[in-house]
Amino acid sequence: MLKRIKLVPMLFLLPTLLFLGVFVYIPIVQNFFNSFFDFSVFSQTKEFIGFRYFKELFEDKILMTSFANNIKYAVISVIFQVFFALILATILEDKLFRRIAPTLRVIYFIPVMISISVIALLFSFIYNPQMGLLNSFLELIGLESLAKPWLGNATTAIYAVIAMSQWQSVGFITMLFIVAIQKIPKDLYEAADIDGAGRIRMFFNITVPQVKETMFVNVLITVTGSMLVFNEPYILTNGGPGISSMTLSVHMYQLGFIKDNMGYASAVATLIFVVTAIFALIQIKVSGTGKDE
Amino acid sequence: MKKILSLLTLLVLVTLVLTACSSDKGATTPANASVNNKDVVEIDFFHRWPNEPRKSFYDQKIAEFQEAHPNVKINVDSVLNDSYKEKIRVLVSNDGLPDIFSSWSHSFAENLVSSDRIMSLNDVISEDTAWSSNIMESQFDGFTFNDATYGVPFTVDGKAFFYNKSIFEENNIQVPKTYDDLIDALDSLQKAGYETPLVEGLTNTWAISHYLGTIFQRIVDPEILAQDYTTPTAKFTDEGYIKGLEIFQELTSYMGEVSTAIDHEAARNMFAAGEVPILYMQFAEVKMVQDIGDVNIGFFNFPSIDGGKGDQTALTGAPEGWMLSKNAPPEAVEFLKFLTSPETAMEFTKADGQLNAIKGGITEENANPTSLEAYDILLDSSSTAVWFDNAVDINVADIFMRGGQSLATKQITPAEILKEVQQAVQKLQ
Numbered sequence: 001m002l003k004r005i006k007l008v009p010m011l012f013l014l015p016t017l018l019f020l021g022v023f024v025y026i027p028i029v030q031n032f033f034n035s036f037f038d039f040s041v042f043s044q045t046k047e048f049i050g051f052r053y054f055k056e057l058f059e060d061k062i063l064m065t066s067f068a069n070n071i072k073y074a075v076i077s078v079i080f081q082v083f084f085a086l087i088l089a090t091i092l093e094d095k096l097f098r099r100i101a102p103t104l105r106v107i108y109f110i111p112v113m114i115s116i117s118v119i120a121l122l123f124s125f126i127y128n129p130q131m132g133l134l135n136s137f138l139e140l141i142g143l144e145s146l147a148k149p150w151l152g153n154a155t156t157a158i159y160a161v162i163a164m165s166q167w168q169s170v171g172f173i174t175m176l177f178i179v180a181i182q183k184i185p186k187d188l189y190e191a192a193d194i195d196g197a198g199r200i201r202m203f204f205n206i207t208v209p210q211v212k213e214t215m216f217v218n219v220l221i222t223v224t225g226s227m228l229v230f231n232e233p234y235i236l237t238n239g240g241p242g243i244s245s246m247t248l249s250v251h252m253y254q255l256g257f258i259k260d261n262m263g264y265a266s267a268v269a270t271l272i273f274v275v276t277a278i279f280a281l282i283q284i285k286v287s288g289t290g291k292d293e
Numbered sequence: 294m295k296k297i298l299s300l301l302t303l304l305v306l307v308t309l310v311l312t313a314c315s316s317d318k319g320a321t322t323p324a325n326a327s328v329n330n331k332d333v334v335e336i337d338f339f340h341r342w343p344n345e346p347r348k349s350f351y352d353q354k355i356a357e358f359q360e361a362h363p364n365v366k367i368n369v370d371s372v373l374n375d376s377y378k379e380k381i382r383v384l385v386s387n388d389g390l391p392d393i394f395s396s397w398s399h400s401f402a403e404n405l406v407s408s409d410r411i412m413s414l415n416d417v418i419s420e421d422t423a424w425s426s427n428i429m430e431s432q433f434d435g436f437t438f439n440d441a442t443y444g445v446p447f448t449v450d451g452k453a454f455f456y457n458k459s460i461f462e463e464n465n466i467q468v469p470k471t472y473d474d475l476i477d478a479l480d481s482l483q484k485a486g487y488e489t490p491l492v493e494g495l496t497n498t499w500a501i502s503h504y505l506g507t508i509f510q511r512i513v514d515p516e517i518l519a520q521d522y523t524t525p526t527a528k529f530t531d532e533g534y535i536k537g538l539e540i541f542q543e544l545t546s547y548m549g550e551v552s553t554a555i556d557h558e559a560a561r562n563m564f565a566a567g568e569v570p571i572l573y574m575q576f577a578e579v580k581m582v583q584d585i586g587d588v589n590i591g592f593f594n595f596p597s598i599d600g601g602k603g604d605q606t607a608l609t610g611a612p613e614g615w616m617l618s619k620n621a622p623p624e625a626v627e628f629l630k631f632l633t634s635p636e637t638a639m640e641f642t643k644a645d646g647q648l649n650a651i652k653g654g655i656t657e658e659n660a661n662p663t664s665l666e667a668y669d670i671l672l673d674s675s676s677t678a679v680w681f682d683n684a685v686d687i688n689v690a691d692i693f694m695r696g697g698q699s700l701a702t703k704q705i706t707p708a709e710i711l712k713e714v715q716q717a718v719q720k721l722q
Binding site for chain 2: 040041042043044061127128129130148149150151152153154237238239240241242243244254257258259260261262
């Protein structure tokens with residue numbers, strides 16, 4: 001009797017485990033092994049070189065720039081997506097906005113639904129130095145001195161890419177917060193109202209503590225997402241000009257498929273895996289997610 | 294009993310899910326077979342022209358070939374330039390090369406050949422001289438490695454400064470013969486009100502490589518160049534590279550801020566719209582310029598550089614052609630011959646405007662005077678220099694190309710770029 005009960009859930013899990021194994025876990029292990037070899041896509045032979053590529057990681061100038069860019073990505077994304085999205089969600093859930101909230105939610109959520117490639121192309125038009133919307137807008141409001149070739153300038157390129165990501169993702173994070181806010185018992189706010197608390201007080205004393213769990217999850221999503229970011233810089237700037245907007249994933253991709261250095265690309269991939277895993281572990285530990293209370 | 298039944302249903306479901314994912318081919322073959330009972334040979338054809346007019350040209354050629362060969366079905370796929378380079382690498386790494394596909398010459402072709410998955414065409418070429426003797430012998434060089442030819446050239450191309458004849462005449466500017474003349478011309482154009490007398494889409498790193506390749510060829514001693522372009526002997530210590538990078542930086546100063554934020558196509562559109570007087574372009578682009586505007590195009594080769602040790606009248610350019618995978622069926626060879634026949638070449642140049650590698654393949658019949666002028670420059674050039682990114686290892690080219698972008702935005706110095714290159718070649722050796 002006992003045996004049968006255990007078998008059924010296992011069978012339900014089997015397809016998922018199989019897919020996860022084949023498409024996630026085995027490649028991770030394979031990639032780790034690949035990073036010990038020197039090999040090219042064009043040749044059938046692999047040469048074992050041990051930890052050499054891992055040593056090279058520390059001397060790689062492009063890698064350092066990429067890592068710094070990923071950190072910038074993460075910091076800006078947490079500030080903008082998590083904190084700004086929480087404020088946005090609170091406003092949308094406020095009584096004052098009840099009527100137009102559904103429309104606004106749709107507007108904020110639309111970018112999440114559009115493919116990132118389409119959005120990147122769209123933004124490459126917006127950022128276009130000659131006829132782009134952004135520079136035209138700056139001229140219109142009399143700030144033409146601020147107009148720049150956003151993606152062609154080594155100092156602004158990475159920020160232009162990051163800005164696009166914020167626009168795309170803020171809707172998704174806002175939605176998660178809205179769901180969390182809707183679950184907060186209404187009587188908390190009613191009690192606070194009776195006690196004479198203002199909106200800002202309610203936000204800090206009720207909303208923020210109540211959505212703590214969601215906030216940690218969102219920080220986790222944005223930080224790991226920032227460490228993995230590929231499409232946005234790849235399509236908009238290809239890491240350029242120079243290496244100014246390179247990220248770890250773009251660097252890894254170019255090492256593997258353009259510079260034909262598969263082993264080293266695997267080493268970079270391993271680094272990305274480790275960094276992301278560390279961030280995830282720290283956040284799980286700090287937030288206590290997954291623990292039964 | 295019920296439990297056993299539900300277990301069985303579950304098992305069936307799981308197997309169904311798993312097989313549905315793995316048996317794409319198995320599921321479609323019977324359907325195909327029932328449609329065509331004859332033995333149909335399928336050929337995978339991969340090229341890099343998803344844009345017009347070439348896409349339609351090849352689609353039409355495929356249709357013609359299939360009509361003449363009812364037993365052949367050609368599956369075509371195409372992606373643009375940079376994506377093509379990446380995709381073909383992925384295909385070669387997992388043994389998924391298409392039967393016939395387009396390829397650049399020299400290092401690009403050589404890399405593919407090193408995979409040992411490309412068909413040697415020596416026999417095909419020697420057995421059918423009626424076909425192969427029509428193709429310019431000189432253009433086979435870039436596809437020949439260790440005495441075996443792995444590709445058939447189809448287009449020839451060269452790079453020259455395209456200039457707007459009307460703007461030059463209006464401002465009384467002579468066609469530059471030397472580099473100093475070019476700088477004078479650019480200065481005069483700037484004085485005449487052209488803020489960016491020269492432009493380039495520097496987001497395309499290959500465009501930078503075309504500049505650098507030509508400049509290095511003009512300046513650096515050919516022997517040193519040959520030694521540096523071969524990875525095992527490369528040093529890149531010659532002073533000429535620094536001077537070359539300085540020249541490139543000087544040229545980018547005439548391109549304005551816009552150049553690092555646009556691509557080559559945007560730059561070409563600016564030239565075609567008459568906004569920019571000079572642009573470094575390929576002969577393959579003649580028709581594209583003509584299709585957009587009615588600019589009166591003239592050409593001049595990259596001018597000679599004082600004190601340069603290379604051939605000052607060499608033309609930068611290389612052919613492109615077709616390659617076959619080792620396991621390609623004989624029908625793919627037939628298709629290759631069809632694609633490189635004189636008839637196809639004549640029609641191709643007429644439709645596309647690009648110069649072809651067939652002997653006598655450019656005449657007044659299929660090319661306009663501008664293209665004929667370009668063809669003459671090509672045939673008259675004393676020697677040809679290969680595209681830089683095809684001539685050196687991609688790791689070296691990448692440093693120069695990204696360095697070129699940083700030079701344009703003044704983030705790096707020529708000496709720093711060269712130092713990085715020297716470190717890279719040491720690692721490669």
